[in-house]
Amino acid sequence: MSAATAETPAPEALMRPAAPRGRARAKRQRTVMLLFIAPALAVYVVMVIAPSLQSVQLSLTDWDGVNPAYDYVGLRNYQDILTSDRFWNATRNTLVLGLGSAVIVNVIALAVALMLDRLHRAQGFFRTIVYLPALVSGFIAATIWKYMLNFNFGAANTVLRDLGFEGAAMDWLGDNDIVVGVLLFIICFTLGGNTTLIYLANLQSVPQELVEAAKIDGASGRQVFRYVTWPMLAGAVTVNMTLAMIAGWTIFDQVMVLTAGGPGFISETMAFFIYKVGFGEYRAGYGSAAAIVLFVVVMATTVLANRYMRSREVQG
Amino acid sequence: MRNARARSSAGAALPRGLSRRSLVQAGGGLSLAAVLPLAACGTGGGTTGGKTPIRFLYATGDETWNTVAKAVADAFNAQSATAVVELDPLPAGSDYATAMKTMDATGNWPALVDMRDTATYLEAGKLAPIPAEVTDLLNEEVYAPSEDGEVYIVPTTALNGELGFNIVYDKDYFVEHGLAVPATYAEFIALLDAVRSNGDGALATAAGEVWPSDQLWKPLAAPWFARYDEAGGFWNAVAAGEASIEDLREPLERLKTITDEYVIEGWQSTQDAQTSTLLVNGQAVMATSSAGIGRLNDIAKVDPGFNAGIFAVPADDGALHVLKNSVNGDTASGFAISAQAREDGRQYDAAVEFLKFYFAVGTCDLMEEQGMIAPNIEAADQIRRNDSIPGAADYFALLENPDLTWFQNDSAMPAFSTFNTFFRQARIEMQDGQTTLDECIAKTQEEFENLAAEG
Numbered sequence: 148m149s150a151a152t153a154e155t156p157a158p159e160a161l162m163r164p165a166a167p168r169g170r171a172r173a174k175r176q177r178t179v180m181l182l183f184i185a186p187a188l189a190v191y192v193v194m195v196i197a198p199s200l201q202s203v204q205l206s207l208t209d210w211d212g213v214n215p216a217y218d219y220v221g222l223r224n225y226q227d228i229l230t231s232d233r234f235w236n237a238t239r240n241t242l243v244l245g246l247g248s249a250v251i252v253n254v255i256a257l258a259v260a261l262m263l264d265r266l267h268r269a270q271g272f273f274r275t276i277v278y279l280p281a282l283v284s285g286f287i288a289a290t291i292w293k294y295m296l297n298f299n300f301g302a303a304n305t306v307l308r309d310l311g312f313e314g315a316a317m318d319w320l321g322d323n324d325i326v327v328g329v330l331l332f333i334i335c336f337t338l339g340g341n342t343t344l345i346y347l348a349n350l351q352s353v354p355q356e357l358v359e360a361a362k363i364d365g366a367s368g369r370q371v372f373r374y375v376t377w378p379m380l381a382g383a384v385t386v387n388m389t390l391a392m393i394a395g396w397t398i399f400d401q402v403m404v405l406t407a408g409g410p411g412f413i414s415e416t417m418a419f420f421i422y423k424v425g426f427g428e429y430r431a432g433y434g435s436a437a438a439i440v441l442f443v444v445v446m447a448t449t450v451l452a453n454r455y456m457r458s459r460e461v462q463g
Numbered sequence: 464m465r466n467a468r469a470r471s472s473a474g475a476a477l478p479r480g481l482s483r484r485s486l487v488q489a490g491g492g493l494s495l496a497a498v499l500p501l502a503a504c505g506t507g508g509g510t511t512g513g514k515t516p517i518r519f520l521y522a523t524g525d526e527t528w529n530t531v532a533k534a535v536a537d538a539f540n541a542q543s544a545t546a547v548v549e550l551d552p553l554p555a556g557s558d559y560a561t562a563m564k565t566m567d568a569t570g571n572w573p574a575l576v577d578m579r580d581t582a583t584y585l586e587a588g589k590l591a592p593i594p595a596e597v598t599d600l601l602n603e604e605v606y607a608p609s610e611d612g613e614v615y616i617v618p619t620t621a622l623n624g625e626l627g628f629n630i631v632y633d634k635d636y637f638v639e640h641g642l643a644v645p646a647t648y649a650e651f652i653a654l655l656d657a658v659r660s661n662g663d664g665a666l667a668t669a670a671g672e673v674w675p676s677d678q679l680w681k682p683l684a685a686p687w688f689a690r691y692d693e694a695g696g697f698w699n700a701v702a703a704g705e706a707s708i709e710d711l712r713e714p715l716e717r718l719k720t721i722t723d724e725y726v727i728e729g730w731q732s733t734q735d736a737q738t739s740t741l742l743v744n745g746q747a748v749m750a751t752s753s754a755g756i757g758r759l760n761d762i763a764k765v766d767p768g769f770n771a772g773i774f775a776v777p778a779d780d781g782a783l784h785v786l787k788n789s790v791n792g793d794t795a796s797g798f799a800i801s802a803q804a805r806e807d808g809r810q811y812d813a814a815v816e817f818l819k820f821y822f823a824v825g826t827c828d829l830m831e832e833q834g835m836i837a838p839n840i841e842a843a844d845q846i847r848r849n850d851s852i853p854g855a856a857d858y859f860a861l862l863e864n865p866d867l868t869w870f871q872n873d874s875a876m877p878a879f880s881t882f883n884t885f886f887r888q889a890r891i892e893m894q895d896g897q898t899t900l901d902e903c904i905a906k907t908q909e910e911f912e913n914l915a916a917e918g
Contacts, residue, residue, distance in 0.1 A: 212564055214583070227913070298729030300737075321670075409671075410891050410895045411897055426565070429580070429880065
C-alpha cells in the first residue's frame with residue numbers, strides 16, 4: 148500500500164461525526180486570521196476607505212480644505228470640471244501617459260525578459276541591473292532626471308553641446324511640444340523593473356517539454372514564441388497591463404517634480420490636477436469631484452481592459 | 464494525497480507548544496501592538512532641557528533668508544531660559560500652500576508660521592492674536608488690526624513693498640559697452656536691444672516654478688494697476704465690473720514681446736535661483752528678481768567679485784510704480800502665531816518671546832549683517848545698516864528715488880490666491896505660445912468671474 152493510499156479519506160460513516168469538529172476548527176481559524184488582519188484592516192478603513200467615501204460628500208460642497216464651514220453646491224463642481232479645458236487636457240495627458248506607458252513598458256519588459264531568459268551566465272547580475280531603477284522611488288528618480296535634463300546646466304544638453312550638436316540641445320522639460328513625451332520616457336524607465344520580473348518568472352515556468360516538442364516538430368524560434376510561449380504568458384500580460392495602466396492613471400511624482408504641470412497647464416495629469424486644485428488652490432470640494440471622476444475613469448478602463456484581456460486568455 | 468498534504472500543512476501551522484488559544488492571544492496582542500504606536504502618534508508636546516520647544520515653519524527661497532532664520536534662531540536659543548525655537552524649513556520648489564494645508568489637516572501647526580494666504584486661515588480661526596507687547600516694537604505703518612481689532616500678522620523683513628521686484632544686472636558689462644540704467648520703458652527696450660545686438664543673452668527669467676513668473680510681469684503691469692489705486696485697486700474694480708482683464712492687454716503684450724525677443728532660452732523650466740547663476744556665468748546680462756537686496760547678497764556669496772547692480776523697470780513716463788505691502792488680507796505675509804499654540808499657553812508665550820527678540824535692535828543688526836534688510840521697527844534709526852553688499856546702494860537709492868510712486872492693489876475676493884495661481888499659469892501658457900493673447904485674456908476673465916461667483 149502506498150503512502151497516498153494510506154492517507155485516503157476515511158469512509159463517510161467515519162467522517163460524519165468529525166464534521167462539526169472540523170467546522171468549529173475552521174471557525175476558530177477564521178477568527179485567528181481575522182485578528183491577524185484586524186490592525187491592517189482598521190488602518191485601511193480609517194485612512195483609505197472612510198476618507199474616500201467622505202470625498203463623495205465633499206465633492207458636492209465648496210469646501211476650501213481649511214475652514215470647517217462650507218456649503219453644498221449640488222453638482223456644480225462636476226459641471227465645472229467637465230466643461231473645463233484644463234481638466235480635459237489633464238485627461239488627455241493621463242490617457243497618453245497611462246496607456247502609452249502600459250504598452251511601451253510591457254513591450255520592452257517582455258523583450259528584456261526574453262533576453263534574460265536565454266542567458267545562461269550571469270542572469271542574476273543582469274536581472275538585478277534591470278530591476279535596479281524600480282528600487283528607486285519615483286520622486287528621487289524624477290529629481291535625478293530633472294538635474295540631468297536641465298536646459299542650462301544639465302548633463303544631457305552639456306554632452307550634446309560638447310559633441311557639437313548645439314541645435315539638438317533642447318529645453319526637455321520646458322518645450323511644450325515634447326514635454327509630455329519626455330515624461331512618458333522617464334515613467335517607462337522607472338516602471339519597467341517589476342514588469343520584467345513578472346514576465347521572466349512566467350517565461351521560466353513555461354513547460355520545456357512543450358517547447359522541445361514544438362522544436363522537434365520543426366517550429367522556428369518565432370513560431371515557438373507565437374504558438375507556445377505567448378499563449379502561456381497571457382495571464383502575465385493581463386496582470387502587467389492592468390498594473391501598468393493603474394500606475395499610469397495615477398502618475399503624480401514625476402509630474403510634480405519635473406514640470407509641476409507646466410509650462411502653463413500643458414503637462415498636468417488628472418492626479419496632479421486633483422492635487423493642485425484640492426491642495427494648492429484651496430478648492431477641496433472641486434478637487435474631490437475631480438477625484439471621483441478619476442476613480443470612475445480608472446475603474447471603467449481597468450475593468451474593460453481586464454475583461455478584454457481575460458477574453459484573450461480564454462482564446463489563447 | 465491532497466488531503467494528506469492538507470493535514471500535513473495544517474499540522475505545520477500549529478506546531479507543538481503553540482495552542483489555538485495562544486494564537487488567538489497572539490493575534491489580539493498584535494492588534495494592540497499595532498494600535499498603540501498609532502495612538503502614540505497623537506501625543507506631542509514636551510520640553511527640551513526644561514525649555515519649551517516651538518517650531519517655526521518658513522519657506523526657504525533665497526539663501527539670505529535661510530541664513531537669517533538660522534542665525535536668529537541660534538541667537539534666540541542661546542539666550543532664552545524658557546524656550547527653544549526649532550526651524551521647520553520647507554525646501555524651495557515645494558508647494559508651500561500645500562504644506563500648510565497638510566500641516567493644518569494633521570493638526571500639526573507649528574507655533575510660528577511664515578504666513579501665506581493669511582485671510583483664508585484667519586477666517587478659519589487658525590491664527591492667534593499677536594499681543595501689543597510685540598506690535599509696540601514695530602512702526603505702526605507695518606501692521607494693522609483685523610476686523611475684530613486684533614493683529615494677526617507682523618512682517619519678517621522690511622516692508623518695502625514690491626521694490627524687490629526688479630532687474631539685477633552686470634555693472635561691468637554696462638560700463639564696458641557704454642550702457643546706462645533706463646529712465647523710461649522705451650529706454651529699457653533699447654537697452655535690451657543693445658545687449659541682444661552684441662550677441663549676448665539680454666534677460667534671464669524663470670518659470671520652472673509658477674510664482675517667479677511674477678518677477679517680469681508685475682513691474683510691467685504696475686503702471687496699469689496703479690491707475691486703480693484710488694479706486695480701491697484693480698482687482699476690486701474687476702470684481703465690481705468697472706474694469707476687466709482686457710485692460711491688461713498692453714502689459715500682457717509687452718510681456719509677450721520681451722519673452723519672445725529678449726529672454727534667453729530655457730526660461731520655461733528655469734528655477735528662480737538659477738537666474739543668479741546665469742547672471743554670474745555671463746549667460747545673461749540681466750536677470751529678473753523678487754528678492755531685492757537678498758538676491759544681491761546671494762550673488763555676492765557665489766562670486767564676491769561680481770559687480771551687481773539693481774534697477775526697476777520704469778513706466779513710459781519714467782515713473783517707478785511699486786506695489787505697497789498689504790498689512791492685512793490675503794496678500795499680507797509675515798509672522799503669525801497659530802491658534803493651536805495658544806491652546807498650549809507655554810507655546811504661545813514662547814512664540815511671543817521669540818517675536819520680541821526678533822524685533823529687538825540687536826537682532827535687527829544681526830539680520831543686516833546676514834544681508835537682509837531688517838523689519839521696520841520703532842527704533843529703526845538705531846539699526847546698523849549693511850551697505851557693504853555690492854549693489855546695495857542701488858537698492859537704497861531706489862527708496863529715495865523721486866520717481867518712486869507707491870500704489871495699493873488688494874483684493875477683497877476670498878478666492879484671489881486661487882485666481883492668482885491660475886493667472887500665473889495662463890500667462891506662462893501665453894508667453895510660451897500655447898495660447899494667444901486673446902485666449903489668455905478670455906480664459907483669465909472667465910476664471911475670475913467663476914471664482915468671484917463662488918464667493
